[in-house]
Amino acid sequence: MTANPRIRPRRLRANPGIRRLASETRLHPAQLVLPLFVREEGGPMPIASMPGVVQHTLDSVKGAVQNAAAAGIGGVMLFGVPSVRDATGSGATHPDGILNRATRVVGDEVGDALVVQTDLCLDEFTDHGHCGVLDTLGRVDNDATLERYREMALVQAASGSALLGLSGMMDGQVAAVRETLDGAGFVDTAILAYSAKYASAFYGPFRDAVESTLDGDRRSYQLDPGNRREGLREAILDIEEGADVVMVKPAGSYLDVLADVAAASDIPVWAYQVSGEYSMIEAAAMQGWIDRKRAVHESVLGIHRAGADVVLTYWATELAGWLNNGDFA
């Protein structure tokens, strides 16, 4: 033991200037994507379990994307909340279904200022709430679902979505959608594969947000939360199938999977900070138990540090505003 250590890591923490130079990870607004919900009927509606997040209308979403563009974020991910649902999720493939209409409205509103992305999954549109169609025994039918995803891909691409977010966790979904897009001439429409999507309790508030009617669970298609190796395998399969971007979801409880995928991937790796991750911080902040602004920043920074090039977060616009102010510089 020496009273005078020769090695002093604190030198690089001594004042704001040296801390700024020593900072290893920074967030930029362009690395943030805002998920948005658009409902088919009625006025804008607050989402009880996600304070500060609303279901937009085709009209109110325009203001939200203007603000997002002004803050300089990278893009938006659109989810539709239809007023009618059925067994095959037919609203998902109707050109005037809510998600496809919202895509056109948002595209007209923001032009190239934001990358317009869409959730390609059936759960918002099915009356049983599953991400696919069911067979006669009530099980999610992988290959029949792929046919529905192919149709969704065509309508979404034609509506102007630049990046299709394949979140259904069906085997072969990336290959099927890529083949269909290319066959129809949509060679430049990109695929964001929700590769490592876990069967998570943290999606709870989202199910409120889209008024999901799911009875049961998604464990026959989403990953077991304990499975790290399998998350990496799913990402590698999606890269081989032609994904342009792979994603890990949720983010905060899966940083090891994210780091594994980031180390193995030669394409961009994104992460989705999901509804429950949002609501936990909001709830604690409302109680005065944590510093909201610092906790929001730290939660997203940690996801970026673990390997995500881009983070989908419900705080995207607000966080971008803080970053633009230099609040964490």
Ligand code: PBG
């Ligand atoms: C499926 C989908 C879900 C989320 C995004 N896409 C829900 C699910 O798999 O149950 C969850 C997002 C969130 O919790 O913020 N369409």
